Amino acid sequence: MTYDIxxxxxxxxxxxxxxxxxxxxxxxxxxxxxxxxxGASGVNAGTLSLQIxxxxxxxxxxxxxxxxxxxxxxxxxARTGGYTLAFNAREAELLHDRQTLKAQAGAPIEFVSNNRxxxxxxxxxxxxxxxxxxxxxxxxxxxxTGQYFRARLRQAGVAFREGAAVTGIDKxxxxxxxxxxxxxxxxxILLAAxxxxxxxxxxxxxxxxxxxxxxxxxxTDRLPPLMGxxxxxxxxxxxxxxKANGTVLIGGGWQGRGTPQDGRGAVDATTLxxxxxxxxxxxxxxxxxxxxxxxxxxxxxxPDFYPLAxxxxxxxxxxxxGCVRGGYTIGxxxxxxxxxxxxGQEPEMPLFDPARHFEEETI
Amino acid sequence: MIRLRADHSKRIRRAPxxxxxxxxxxxxxxxxESLLAALMRAGHLRLRNAPNSAGPRGGFCCMGLCQECVVRxxxxxxxxxxxxxGAGLEVVRV
Amino acid sequence: xxxxVFDVAVIGAGPAGANAAIAAAAQGLRVALLDEQxxxxxxxxxxxxxAILEAPPTVEGRAGDVLRARLAASGVTHLAQARVWDIAxxxxxxxxxxxxxxxxxxAIAARALILATGAREFVQPVPGWTLPGVIGLAGATxxxxxxxxxxxxxxxxxxxxPLVFYVASEIRRLGGQVAAVVTPNxxxxxxxALPQLMRRPALAARGAFWLSELALxxxxxxxxxxxxxxxxxxxxxxxxxxxxxADWAPxxxxxxxxxxxxxxxxxxxxxxxxxxxxxVPLRHDxxxxxxxxxxxxxxxxxxxxxxxxxxxxxxxxxxAAAAQGTLTGLRAAADLGRAxxxxxxxxxGRFNRAARFxxxxxxxxxxxxxxxxxxxxxxxxxxxxxxxxxxIEVELSCGAGSSNAVKSGLRAGMGPCGGKFCQxxxxxxxxxxxxxxxxAIAPPTARPPLRxxxxxxxxxxxxxxxxxxxxxxxx
Numbered sequence: 001m002t003y004d005i006x007x008x009x010x011x012x013x014x015x016x017x018x019x020x021x022x023x024x025x026x027x028x029x030x031x032x033x034x035x036x037x038x039g040a041s042g043v044n045a046g047t048l049s050l051q052i053x054x055x056x057x058x059x060x061x062x063x064x065x066x067x068x069x070x071x072x073x074x075x076x077x078a079r080t081g082g083y084t085l086a087f088n089a090r091e092a093e094l095l096h097d098r099q100t101l102k103a104q105a106g107a108p109i110e111f112v113s114n115n116r117x118x119x120x121x122x123x124x125x126x127x128x129x130x131x132x133x134x135x136x137x138x139x140x141x142x143x144x145t146g147q148y149f150r151a152r153l154r155q156a157g158v159a160f161r162e163g164a165a166v167t168g169i170d171k172x173x174x175x176x177x178x179x180x181x182x183x184x185x186x187x188x189i190l191l192a193a194x195x196x197x198x199x200x201x202x203x204x205x206x207x208x209x210x211x212x213x214x215x216x217x218x219x220t221d222r223l224p225p226l227m228g229x230x231x232x233x234x235x236x237x238x239x240x241x242x243k244a245n246g247t248v249l250i251g252g253g254w255q256g257r258g259t260p261q262d263g264r265g266a267v268d269a270t271t272l273x274x275x276x277x278x279x280x281x282x283x284x285x286x287x288x289x290x291x292x293x294x295x296x297x298x299x300x301x302x303p304d305f306y307p308l309a310x311x312x313x314x315x316x317x318x319x320x321x322g323c324v325r326g327g328y329t330i331g332x333x334x335x336x337x338x339x340x341x342x343x344g345q346e347p348e349m350p351l352f353d354p355a356r357h358f359e360e361e362t363i
Numbered sequence: 364m365i366r367l368r369a370d371h372s373k374r375i376r377r378a379p380x381x382x383x384x385x386x387x388x389x390x391x392x393x394x395x396e397s398l399l400a401a402l403m404r405a406g407h408l409r410l411r412n413a414p415n416s417a418g419p420r421g422g423f424c425c426m427g428l429c430q431e432c433v434v435r436x437x438x439x440x441x442x443x444x445x446x447x448x449g450a451g452l453e454v455v456r457v
Numbered sequence: 458x459x460x461x462v463f464d465v466a467v468i469g470a471g472p473a474g475a476n477a478a479i480a481a482a483a484q485g486l487r488v489a490l491l492d493e494q495x496x497x498x499x500x501x502x503x504x505x506x507x508a509i510l511e512a513p514p515t516v517e518g519r520a521g522d523v524l525r526a527r528l529a530a531s532g533v534t535h536l537a538q539a540r541v542w543d544i545a546x547x548x549x550x551x552x553x554x555x556x557x558x559x560x561x562x563x564a565i566a567a568r569a570l571i572l573a574t575g576a577r578e579f580v581q582p583v584p585g586w587t588l589p590g591v592i593g594l595a596g597a598t599x600x601x602x603x604x605x606x607x608x609x610x611x612x613x614x615x616x617x618x619p620l621v622f623y624v625a626s627e628i629r630r631l632g633g634q635v636a637a638v639v640t641p642n643x644x645x646x647x648x649x650a651l652p653q654l655m656r657r658p659a660l661a662a663r664g665a666f667w668l669s670e671l672a673l674x675x676x677x678x679x680x681x682x683x684x685x686x687x688x689x690x691x692x693x694x695x696x697x698x699x700x701x702x703a704d705w706a707p708x709x710x711x712x713x714x715x716x717x718x719x720x721x722x723x724x725x726x727x728x729x730x731x732x733x734x735x736x737v738p739l740r741h742d743x744x745x746x747x748x749x750x751x752x753x754x755x756x757x758x759x760x761x762x763x764x765x766x767x768x769x770x771x772x773x774x775x776x777a778a779a780a781q782g783t784l785t786g787l788r789a790a791a792d793l794g795r796a797x798x799x800x801x802x803x804x805x806g807r808f809n810r811a812a813r814f815x816x817x818x819x820x821x822x823x824x825x826x827x828x829x830x831x832x833x834x835x836x837x838x839x840x841x842x843x844x845x846x847x848x849i850e851v852e853l854s855c856g857a858g859s860s861n862a863v864k865s866g867l868r869a870g871m872g873p874c875g876g877k878f879c880q881x882x883x884x885x886x887x888x889x890x891x892x893x894x895x896x897a898i899a900p901p902t903a904r905p906p907l908r909x910x911x912x913x914x915x916x917x918x919x920x921x922x923x924x925x926x927x928x929x930x931x932x
Contacts, residue, residue: 035862042865055932087921098932147866150856162858221440221873221909222414236930245414257545266734267905269543269555273562277916278924287913288438292873295904305931325931367670372632375605376511395507400604408589408692417843419691421589423878425596425603426500427493428577430873430909431587431840439560439911444600445493447507 002174003029003159005342006186008166008200011041012328013321014192015149016335017342022158024343029184030153031177033165037145039194043297044328045217045251046076047239049137049230050107051084051099053326054305058105059349060330067332068140075140075148078244082137082230083117085128085282091234092130098234099132109134123226123283130234137230139241139249142328169203175317188317190338195260195298197308197322204315208308209358210323212298214256214265216272220289222246231282238278248289250279256296265296301325303358309338313355320354381450385434392448399425399432399443410434410443411457433457463489463534465789466554466567468541468731471499472775473767473782474573475524477756478533480786480804481571484795489565490528491539491556493908497521497528499575500595501775503602512605516663520775536565542906542915544570544735552762562914569762569789572732573782576725576746576768579881581828582836582846585687586721594722597624607633609718613696615639615684616722618822619660622667624720625676636716637677639684639698641705641723641828646821653817660814684721685711685831693719706827724822725772726881732769733903736760741896744820746772747881748900754808755801756785757792764789774815780808829885838886839879841872849883853890860884860901870901873909 005021007014010032018028030036048068053061068077084099086092096111103109112133117124153160161181168178169189177184193200195212223246231240238252254275258265272294280286300323302308307330312318321338324330337347377393384390385402392401399422402410409419410432422432425444432443435455443454467478470492478490490497496504502521505512512518528535536558543555552570556563578595580586590609592600594616597608607628613636614625625635647654654661671678679698685707686697696719697711725746732750733739737758739748749771756764766785767778784804787797832838834847844867852866863869863883870876870883884898891897906915 035857035859035865038861038865052930090926094929101932143865143868143871145865146862147852147855147857154856162862219871220912235927237924237927264902266545267543269545269553269564269905272543272905273915273917274919274924276912277919280912280916281919281921287911287916288440289912290440290873290909291906291912291915292909293871293875293904294906295902365673366629367666367673368626368630370632371513371630372606374511374513375509375631377605378508378510393508396509396604397506400506400600400606403608404606410589413587413840413843415843417837417840418587419589420587420840421692422592422600423587423596423840424577424593425600426577427908428874428877429840433873440909 001185003027003184003186005188005190006031006175006177006184007190007192008177009192009194010036010149010160010162011039011192011194012037012145012331013335013338014190015153016332017190017192017321017339018158019152019156020336020339021342022156024339026343028158029186030158030160031164031166031179031184032162033196035146035162036149036160040297040299040327041145041331042142043217043295044142044215045239045241045249046139046142046328047230047241047251048139048329049082049232050134051082051102051109051132051137051232052236053102053107053329055101055105057326057330058102058107060333061326062106063333064329064331065136068329071148071332075144077138077140079136079138080229081133081135082232083121084132084232084234086130086234087127088129095130095132095234107134108136121227121229123285125282125284139230166200171204171315188319188342190342191312191318191320192322194322195300197300197320199261201312201320204312204318206312206314208320208354209302210300212260212300213253214258214296215251215299216254216256216267216275216294216296217249217251218272218276218291218294220248220286221292223248223289226283226285233278238282240279240282248286250275252278258296260298265298267294267296307334307352308354309334309351310341310353381448383448383450383452383454385454386456394449395447397444398434398446398448398454401448402443461565462551463487463565463567464793465569465571466491466552466565467571467573469499469573469575469767469769470494470497470535471573471575471767471778472502472524473778474499474571475528476779476782477571477573477766477786479527479531480783481790482531482533484787484790484797486790486793486795489534489536489567491536491541491554493538493540495537497525497535500599503599505605506603509605517602540908542908542910544731557910557914560911560914562910562917569764569793571756571764571766571785571789572769573767574728574731574769576727576772577877578722579724579726579824580722580878581824582832582838582882583685583687584833584836585689587837587840588687588689588693589691590689590693590717591687591719591721594620594624594720595725597720598627601627601631605631607631608720609716610634611636611716612718612720613637613639613684613714613716614720617642617724617824618818619664620722620822622664622671626667626670629670629674635671635676637679637714638671639679639682641681641683641701642821643681650817650821653814657814683707683828683831684719687719693717702827704827705825706830723824723828724819725768727769727771729769730875730903731907732758732765733900734905735763737763737765739900742771743823744816746819754781754784754805755788756781757788772819773812774818777808777811777815780804780811784808829889832882838882839869839872841874842868844869846886849886850890853887858887858891860887860898863887864901876901
């Protein structure tokens with residue numbers, strides 16, 4: 001049995017592409033080295049915030065938000081609104097400059113007064129110097145990614161195999177993928193393996209300049225209501241949200257240790273501690289909360305921090321999708337765009353040529 | 364009745380009783396024993412309710428692992444099985 | 458923030474850890490021994506609380522007192538009330554331990570690290586097992602050793618191995634009533650273990666004493682039975698018991714026993730989260746308590762300068778733990794240049810002898826396949842999050858096939874206890890569903906903190922100006 005396309009990587013992007021391709025009548029199979037949605041898709045902090053999206057990716061993020069809203073309760077979606085805070089003059093300037101540009105790019109972002117902030121979020125520290133707000137921001141539950149897409153793929157009749165790491169790719173006529181459970185054959189392939197794209201592409205002698213940051217996220221025990229919106233920081237060093245069950249998720253991109261080739265990354269207590277200190281600074285009542293669990297996830301990027309989305313350079317019939325900055329938000333949409341491209345349709349918005357020169361801004 | 368194993372309970376001497384409060388109620392406990400022990404002796408087996416309507420809970424593992432016996436003292440969440448009774452301690456349910 | 462640097466840090470001050478620390482210190486090394494409790498002794502030799510001014514001596518109490526005296530005389534730096542919440546390798550040559558003590562977190566560095574984290578118990582979930590008044594079997598021993606009081610007035614004691622008789626005996630010694638002893642083991646299981654028992658006549662005599670004591674007191678002993686239900690609304694008011702078949706599956710009618718307290722447990726399992734987090738490979742051995750980190754008899758692992766000893770590396774009992782602790786302390790010392798081959802040989806001999814007996818007791822205590830049938834659909838499996846067997850089965854039938862997948866989808870194992878009391882049962886359910894052996898279902902990823910840590914303690918003293926100014930994110 002030869003599939004029309006084999007998708008290597010069962011995260012949001014791989015699964016979204018698979019669903020689009022299947023809806024267009026092609027036979028797809030999704031392969032993941034572990035469980036579906038256990039890479040970045042499953043371990044990030046779940047933030048859906050237009051305020052942290054890149055200006056040129058804003059149109060994609062807006063579409064992404066629409067899709068997340070449609071996914072709804074099945075992924076724990078909540079539109080809470082979000083605030084980005086500045087605690088000193090330097091941060092306030094950064095906040096003002098950046099949020100203005102993002103608003104101009106289409107995000108409904110406004111600057112808010114201290115009074116309004118205090119009324120909305122009374123548990124915040126008094127030390128806020130400036131703040132922006134976006135009513136469309138919110139979050140979803142990243143841990144539900146795997147469960148959600150497992151159900152969607154089954155419903156759509158799309159084949160998938162978990163625990164099926166691709167250990168070799170042979171291209172003679174069709175693609176033959178070696179996995180521990182046997183070979184998978186497909187006319188075309190999509191590499192959607194996130195932080196593992198570099199070694200995967202290397203199997204086809206393609207060098208993708210993919211590196212991975214090791215982002216740390218922590219979760220507290222259940223707390224009384226402390227915040228109703230997603231809280232961000234002008235420098236990006238802090239994200240916080242309180243889930244319906246009362247637990248608070250704390251992120252901010254503080255770096256743990258490890259590389260994707262080593263398996264899972266490791267939390268570094270010397271970066272975890274300032275992350276938590278900043279959270280306590282922003283919401284002093286968090287001091288009495290207990291951290292129950294901290295973990296890391298790999299967030300892949302290429303040198304210009306724009307997506308890889310298009311044909312794999314030099315390999316006929318192979319595509320690559322990943323390294324989106326804000327991949328959780330944009331993933332479902334860019335997966336649909338990729339799927340449209342695979343089906344031979346013109347995608348609604350431009351994709352991102354993986355063969356581009358990464359030194360320049362060619363987007 | 365002949366007992367092979369003597370009842371030693373009367374041969375145990377404990378530190379003097381002190382009073383602490385639990386959700387406002389005055390409870391007597393021996394200084395230095397665990398809050399869990401003192402609360403059990405006072406008939407307070409239920410220390411909290413589990414989330415998701417999963418019912419009343421109290422001490423289970425008795426060694427600081429299961430987190431079923433947590434109570435709040437001065438805003439901090441602590442295990443009752445690992446916290447010693449002290450005079451005047453103000454303990455509330457989480 | 459740096460603190461003192463030790464040659465060896467030992468985590469866990471039970472028979473294994475305390476002996477490891479003492480042995481390493483005796484070779485002239487600077488040793489730190491960290492433990493959550495006020496005094497050394499772990500669970501099996503747990504000290505009495507400060508509230509106990511006078512109490513009749515017990516075998517375990519004496520053993521603990523001897524250990525604590527040896528520790529006090531040893532030159533080991535004993536850090537009591539210390540909760541290690543994270544461990545990392547720093548600069549290639551040192552372990553850095555993040556320790557919570559008195560509301561603050563400090564770092565301690567050591568060249569070598571010995572994990573002696575002991576064991577926790579396994580309880581097969583049954584309807585009502587989360588009711589107040591139900592405690593673990595090992596939990597009951599910890600409670601009684603520390604507080605010198607019975608867990609209730611009229612207690613049902615349910616479990617496997619020798620612990621069930623020990624607990625019943627202790628409850629009576631401390632003035633409580635035992636309504637019944639309920640054990641899945643049959644007399645035949647014990648007879649089969651007789652050759653091992655007879656190698657340790659003193660222990661065999663204790664067991665015989667416990668059984669005679671219970672018989673004389675006319676305490677019913679229900680061999681080949683298990684508690685199948687706990688009844689009550691705000692707290693326990695009784696239990697239901699059922700007979701078990703040869704594979705320990707429940708059969709026949711449920712009978713009720715009135716009780717205000719239940720102690721229940723089916724064997725011990727190694728606490729291997731720290732080892733797992735630090736990269737020690739795990740293997741599954743039902744006769745040693747299930748998943749355990751791989752190490753040699755003298756405690757060496759695949760991870761450089763990381764050692765394991767005691768029940769945390771395989772449940773072999775207190776005497777084996779004590780001997781292995783000494784052995785491992787000596788091994789760590791030898792690797793740091795202070796070899797003592799004669800002492801190492803002696804300790805190895807003691808360990809091997811004690812382990813033979815200990816593993817026989819562990820095998821007797823280990824649950825058999827049918828026990829999982831006691832966990833009905835409505836039984837809560839993950840206590841912290843209230844996840845029932847039914848919910849887990851639905852998740853499995855939707856395609857979740859691993860511990861991590863079930864955890865992500867249902868929050869099972871994501872609560873405050875970190876999966877300590879549900880992961881083994883969940884692994885059993887996944888294995889049963891997929892028709893594979895338990896050893897095919899790996900435990901979920903171990904994450905820090907090793908214990909819940911208050912944000913304020915982890916944050917420490919913080920000045921906003923110390924925050925790094927990152928490169929601005931790409932716009």
